[in-house]
Amino acid sequence: MKEKPILEVKNLKTYFYSDSGTVKAADDVSFEVYPEETLGIVGESGCGKSITCMSIMQLIETPPGKYEGGEIIFDGIDIMKASKKQIMEIRGNKISMIFQEPMTSLNPVFRVADQIAEAIMIHQKISKKEAREEAVLMLGKVGIPNPERVAKDYPFSLSGGMRQRVMIAMALACKPKILIADEPTTALDVTIQAQVLQLMNDLKKDYKTSVIFITHDLGVIAEMSDRVMVMYAGKVVELADVEELFTEPMHPYTIGLMKSKPDMKTTGDRLTVIQGNVPNLNQLPTGCAFHPRCPYAMDICREKAPDLRDLSSSRKIACWKEFQEEGMKNE
Amino acid sequence: MRTYIIRRLAQMVPVFLGIMLILFLLLQLAPGGPTGMLMDPRMSAEQKQELAEKYGENKPFYEKFISWMADAAKGNFGNSITHKKPVVEVIKDFIGNTFLLAIVSLLVGLFIGVPIGIVSATKQYSAVDYGTTIFSLIGVSLPAFFFGLLLLKIFAVELPWFPIFGLTNPLLRKADWIVRAIDKAHHLVLPVTVLGLTQAASFMRYTRSSMLEVIRQDYVRTARAKGLRDKVVIYKHAFRNAMIPIITLLGFSIPGLISGALMTETIFSLPGLGKISVEAVGQRNYPLILGINAMLSIVTLLSALIADLLYATADPRIRYD
Numbered sequence: 001m002k003e004k005p006i007l008e009v010k011n012l013k014t015y016f017y018s019d020s021g022t023v024k025a026a027d028d029v030s031f032e033v034y035p036e037e038t039l040g041i042v043g044e045s046g047c048g049k050s051i052t053c054m055s056i057m058q059l060i061e062t063p064p065g066k067y068e069g070g071e072i073i074f075d076g077i078d079i080m081k082a083s084k085k086q087i088m089e090i091r092g093n094k095i096s097m098i099f100q101e102p103m104t105s106l107n108p109v110f111r112v113a114d115q116i117a118e119a120i121m122i123h124q125k126i127s128k129k130e131a132r133e134e135a136v137l138m139l140g141k142v143g144i145p146n147p148e149r150v151a152k153d154y155p156f157s158l159s160g161g162m163r164q165r166v167m168i169a170m171a172l173a174c175k176p177k178i179l180i181a182d183e184p185t186t187a188l189d190v191t192i193q194a195q196v197l198q199l200m201n202d203l204k205k206d207y208k209t210s211v212i213f214i215t216h217d218l219g220v221i222a223e224m225s226d227r228v229m230v231m232y233a234g235k236v237v238e239l240a241d242v243e244e245l246f247t248e249p250m251h252p253y254t255i256g257l258m259k260s261k262p263d264m265k266t267t268g269d270r271l272t273v274i275q276g277n278v279p280n281l282n283q284l285p286t287g288c289a290f291h292p293r294c295p296y297a298m299d300i301c302r303e304k305a306p307d308l309r310d311l312s313s314s315r316k317i318a319c320w321k322e323f324q325e326e327g328m329k330n331e
Numbered sequence: 332m333r334t335y336i337i338r339r340l341a342q343m344v345p346v347f348l349g350i351m352l353i354l355f356l357l358l359q360l361a362p363g364g365p366t367g368m369l370m371d372p373r374m375s376a377e378q379k380q381e382l383a384e385k386y387g388e389n390k391p392f393y394e395k396f397i398s399w400m401a402d403a404a405k406g407n408f409g410n411s412i413t414h415k416k417p418v419v420e421v422i423k424d425f426i427g428n429t430f431l432l433a434i435v436s437l438l439v440g441l442f443i444g445v446p447i448g449i450v451s452a453t454k455q456y457s458a459v460d461y462g463t464t465i466f467s468l469i470g471v472s473l474p475a476f477f478f479g480l481l482l483l484k485i486f487a488v489e490l491p492w493f494p495i496f497g498l499t500n501p502l503l504r505k506a507d508w509i510v511r512a513i514d515k516a517h518h519l520v521l522p523v524t525v526l527g528l529t530q531a532a533s534f535m536r537y538t539r540s541s542m543l544e545v546i547r548q549d550y551v552r553t554a555r556a557k558g559l560r561d562k563v564v565i566y567k568h569a570f571r572n573a574m575i576p577i578i579t580l581l582g583f584s585i586p587g588l589i590s591g592a593l594m595t596e597t598i599f600s601l602p603g604l605g606k607i608s609v610e611a612v613g614q615r616n617y618p619l620i621l622g623i624n625a626m627l628s629i630v631t632l633l634s635a636l637i638a639d640l641l642y643a644t645a646d647p648r649i650r651y652d
Binding site: 057059088089090091092093096097099101104105106107108109110118119122123154156167170 | 548549550552553554555556557558559560568571572575645646647648
């Protein structure tokens with residue numbers, strides 16, 4: 001894992017301005033993506049997972065959003081400073097994205113194959129006919145039965161799982177280096193979900209693509225990811241290898257998440273929950289945003305937000321509890 | 332598809348009968364009658380009676396209606412009392428000008444309103460958006476008769492750039508067709524401005540709101556994520572969807588367009604259906620009033636059908652079988 005990262009996000013700040021205040025949707029987010037790995041991003045709704053990934057694609061509507069700072073280094077280019085032309089070359093070609101809602105993510109008035117072929121034709125100099133043949137080939141690769149016939153269908157005649165397969169075909173058509181999957185299975189039922197996840201894992205290996213996988217489903221994360229990044233209120237709170245994170249969560253928020261996860265042994269009892277509510281992003285608490293809900297909260301947590309610091313070579317955490325212990329050990 | 336069209340056409344028959352029945356009733360309720368105009372005040376009571384009898388005015392209402400409908404079914408709408416010609420021929424003489432005005436105005440409205448609506452939606456809350464929204468509000472709310480008179484006063488009276496009335500210059504009757512075409516276009520500028528701008532204003536508003544809705548859809552984001560240029564995203568992916576309600580609107584705007592044309596014709600004294608129908612009402616020319624309204628209701632019913640058919644071509648999710 002000590003290779004050169006293919007994507008580096010450094011101190012990304014994406015804010016939203018509205019009449020009711022400023023929302024720091026992604027606040028000082030830093031992470032790397034390595035070749036052929038799957039990075040999972042978990043967190044509750046509104047924690048900034050999607051905003052972070054939309055920022056990588058530069059898909060945030062500005063206004064109301066605004067990129068307030070940071071760098072996103074990909075292929076030697078800082079995407080935040082890249083020209084429109086450079087961004088167009090990256091989007092859908094080197095980094096592509098699939099979305100949460102397969103039902104509404106395909107254009108209802110164009111045929112399935114044409115929508116895939118379009119993505120190919122933007123980035124490759126091939127004829128419409130070749131692009132269409134390629135599109136049919138892709139439909140076959142994502143496990144759509146009878147791709148020739150489905151190619152001529154409109155999205156409305158396909159089920160949610162099929163549409164998500166079409167989205168995956170479209171996203172992978174240009175063999176991107178990074179695939180961002182924004183809760184791709186949330187809207188699907190569990191059996192279809194398993195099939196789509198299996199498909200993504202297989203294609204990832206075939207295409208040697210890195211995947212950024214956003215979800216709030218810890219089970220899915222465990223199954224898909226190599227490394228996991230936990231976000232809370234716009235900030236990264238913990239970043240670790242998947243096994244480390246699941247066997248020994250360290251940030252109090254991650255610990256809370258793991259405890260509230262039902263497993264096979266869970267019986268009729270109530271689930272353990274993290275006390276309190278997700279803070280309003282307009283009015284974040286001072287210091288660490290998690291301190292009002294944190295069972296380990298100390299004085300410093302109320303005053304100063306902790307930085308994300310290395311705990312070991314593979315692990316980063318933003319929590320005063322860990323640093324104080326570390327500090328004491330060093331003394 | 333074919334059975335659908337046939338079924339829809341069949342459904343139009345009772346609707347059409349209903350419209351004509353209401354129209355007939357309204358005319359019955361109006362005071363006076365067609366023979367009133369033909370009567371000499373010095374006529375004796377018997378002579379008046381005789382005249383009324385000749386035009387069938389004394390028959391009971393239902394008999395008049397049935398006989399009119401029976402003739403109409405055969406294509407005979409009676410004779411226009413003032414023109415001394417069959418109603419069908421009178422309409423034929425004047426309908427061309429009305430359609431010319433209506434169609435040119437519709438095209439002007441579409442070619443101005445739709446692009447402005449798209450730009451205004453893509454730049455929501457910008458100066459351009461506010462400017463065009465105010466323009467369209469004025470366009471929608473300004474009454475045609477007032478706007479028309481204003482234009483006449485400024486561009487025909489104060490600045491004699493355009494003719495005050497009519498559609499052709501009688502002095503050019505024997506000129507080349509191209510000269511006559513230019514002359515006609517010259518006469519049409521002001522009327523088309525009045526009618527076209529009203530149309531543009533409403534198309535702009537509909538396009539704007541339709542585009543605003545579509546632009547927020549997930550598939551527009553997908554199109555952007557593919558790496559498509561903004562222009563392609565807006566004009567291909569977004570507009571192709573935003574167009575669907577506008578096409579429906581187009582079909583339903585045809586009747587309004589024609590009644591707008593009637594109004595505009597009256598202001599600019601253009602020889603069209605508007606002018607003769609206003610005259611017909613003034614002169615209690617019942618056969619002509621009925622004939623024109625019958626034609627307008629057929630046009631309205633057909634445009635509703637056309638709107639539905641266009642809807643199916645624009646949206647693959649709609650199928651009639």
